[in-house]
Amino acid sequence: MEKDHRLTPFYTKLLEYAESNTVSHDVPGHKLGQIDNDMMDYTGVHMFKLDANAPRGLDNLNRPTGVIKEACELMADAFFAERAYLLTGGTTMGILSMIMSVCRAKEKIILPRNVHKSAINALILSGAVPIFVKPHLDFELGIANHMEFEEVKQAILDNPDAKAVMIINPTYFGVASDIKRITELAHEHDMIVLADEAHGSHFQFSDQLPISAMAAGADMSSCSLHKTVGSLTQSSILVTQGPRVDHIRLRSTINMIQSTSPSSLLLASLDVARKTIYLEGPTKIPQLIEMAHQTRLKINQITGIHAIDKNYFKNIHAHDYDETKIIVKVSDLGVTGFDVYKELFDVHHIQLELAETHIILAVLSIGTQQKDLDALVRSLQMVSDKFAPMHLKTVLPKIKYSYPEAYTRPREAYHAPKKYVPIAQAVDEIAAESIMIYPPGIPLVIPGEIISEDIINDLDFYQRSGSVILSDTEGGYVKIIDKEYWIKWSELYENE
Ligand SMILES: Cc1ncc(COP(=O)(O)O)c(C=O)c1O
Structure with a gap:
């Protein structure tokens, strides 16, 4: 029924x-x-x-x-x-x-x-x-x-x-x-x-x-x-x-x-x-998509700023794209997405969903009104007017990604005996915590994976480029498995 x-x-x-x-x-x-x-x-x-x-x-x-x-x-x-x-x-x-x-x-x-x-x-x-x-x-x-x-x-x-x-x-x-x-x-x-x-x-x-x-x-x-x-x-x-x-x-x-x-x-x-x-989505979502489309066209008139559209993702063979999201590439202005995110909030009272090094992201819904999108376009124009004449050349971190090797399951690493060492001394050790970088938001390492030289270099690179590093341990230390005690421990808990 x-x-x-x-x-x-x-x-x-x-x-x-x-x-x-x-x-x-x-x-x-x-x-x-x-x-x-x-x-x-x-x-x-x-x-x-x-x-x-x-x-x-x-x-x-x-x-x-x-x-x-x-x-x-x-x-x-x-x-x-x-x-x-x-x-x-x-x-x-x-x-x-x-x-x-x-x-x-x-x-x-x-x-x-x-x-x-x-x-x-x-x-x-x-x-x-x-x-x-x-x-x-x-x-x-x-x-x-x-x-x-x-x-x-x-x-x-x-x-x-x-x-x-x-x-x-x-x-x-x-x-x-x-x-x-x-x-x-x-x-x-x-x-x-x-x-x-x-x-x-x-x-x-x-x-x-x-x-x-x-x-x-x-x-x-x-x-x-x-x-x-x-x-x-x-x-x-x-x-x-x-x-x-x-x-x-x-x-x-x-x-x-x-x-x-x-x-x-x-x-x-x-x-x-x-x-x-259920009742309003089927009418309002297409209207929202059209509003987002018009907004992208206006953003693309602004110097140094580029709104990413569905064609971009089609060209890189992505399967599909949700056009109620507006991704704007701002790094051609010589500033990072983080700079623009901050500028839009501090100066223009606009709260975005997210910033990355090259882009900012606005998430829309059927609650988004035309005046909100107009405010975004106006403010991005002002951001461009401010930064474009400066001809800035910020060196942006290149997205890097090396696949760490898994040594044991995340659960086993989480429960294993631990010790804390300075990050630089953790090469070849088994991580007992996740270390995440924003951007790009992928855990560089999760519990149970081997910390390679590459990971330490990546961490250093991201740290110097001002990215946010999320982990349990602070102050340049990392939590690793204490292998000496772990052997004994494993005999007791192997099947957990
Ligand atoms: C991809 C993804 N999955 C899951 C979640 C968790 O969702 P929630 O905030 O509803 O707990 C988030 C939150 O941002 C997310 O970005």
Whole structure:
């Protein structure tokens, strides 16, 4: 039977409760807005009245049977899926749940090297063995991007025992790998397909966008509705289809990492965002794409600044591109994306999504208005007027990428005995932490990989070029496995 997407079962029941003047002798302690605070002065009491915990009638996220179940059914229908799980811990939680529910310790998963850190954490928690596919490296834009089909195919053929393939649909920059072909091939080899759709929640609602993971036949996908669809930050979903999904295991994994007090505000925001995108997305997304297209044309009139379009990605044989993202190359002005990101915020009150050495990225949604895009064009013109006459020549770091050799699984390295050494002395040691560089955002090394001379040189290079280095250890030190004690330790924990 066709679903009625005008309905918002969870939000409607929550509103009913908020308006019912029920006396609260339960948590939360703000008693539905009876403690005044600074935030309430700004938001008013209504936000607090909607922040209920678990009153009768509002169902239970751990095992939904009432209004949450109904909201999930509508969500699944909207996303072309068989089942949907509402998440209050972002797609971070979705990725942890997918990988942990599919991979047992020592089972292989094929995934791109430029995965979000939640995927690396899921490898640590599950004990799975990563088979990394090198992403496409774009030297023109200085970014790591999609996976090429042939690279994934090779990984599948080389690892017929792999349990799963994970695909980012799309990358942060909006580029989609050929998810349909990869999914078909993975299924032929009896592998389950997981999608990270943190940046692709809107795909299902317009045929002018890349194909969604569910439409492409993937088994599971996690979508950050908060990023591109309009629900509140941290609200995401996990959608599934087909016989490969073990729902008992998936449910128990989700419940393991889900708070027992999930935010009703986040859940309600998913319910209402689903209604809006389902009813309005098919008309508004094409309008948004046209607005973005016109904006790119205007940006391309500006000296030294270049908006990247779909043709650019077609020319480098990327499968597809999400045109609701605006990538602007600014490095021809002799400044970095970071400089422009800062300038746009400090001087023009524009907050961008992201900067890299060569580019800046604006993420649009059906909430984006023409005046917002006009402000971007105007401000970029002013940035060009300021920097172009200076004829600056900033030396930009070249994107570099050397594949470190894996010595042991991330989980084993995470739990192994450790010691801390100065980075320069860590050559040939086994990393016990991830070291990530922004840009390009790929972990140079993850727990269990051997730190090569190349990695130390890359780190030095990025440090000197002013990139941000993310790791657990500070002050020029790195956490490595203490091999001497590890041998003994391994005898005890080998099968974890
Ligand atoms: C590619 C990718 N995957 C997953 C995530 C995690 O999503 P969330 O912020 O919803 O937890 C992000 C967050 O930025 C991301 O960029």
